[in-house]
Amino acid sequence: MTLRDYSPSWTDNSLGLKAVEAAEQLGALQLNATKALLEQSVKQHQALLGVKTPQEFGAIANDASKPLAQITQNYLTEATALAL
Incomplete structure (x- = not known):
């Protein structure tokens, strides 16, 4: 649901709607980026837990x-594109 669903009076103000839509898009972008970063971080930590030699650790840490x-x-x- 969007703010438009809760407040029909916003439909008269296209600039306000654009700002709200941009904020919604930015929020979704931030959520997706955070999710991707957390997933990647978990993968890297799991890989580090399986390390048996210092060389393996260095290689994984370097590629991380x-x-x-x-x-x-x-x-x-994407955030810059939303701002423009």
Whole structure:
């Protein structure tokens, strides 16, 4: 449900509706990005728990930042698009 469903008087104010819709989209984007970051973080922690050598730990730790950086970059790109 959107704010429009609760407050029909907002339909007269298109700028207000656009602001509310943008806020809803941003909220959904933040929720999805947080979910993706948490899922990736859990995967990385599980991988680290299975490490048997320092070399394995170093390799996993080194590769850990790449997916997180990509998720963050995607979030920033989409958030910027919403702002424009």
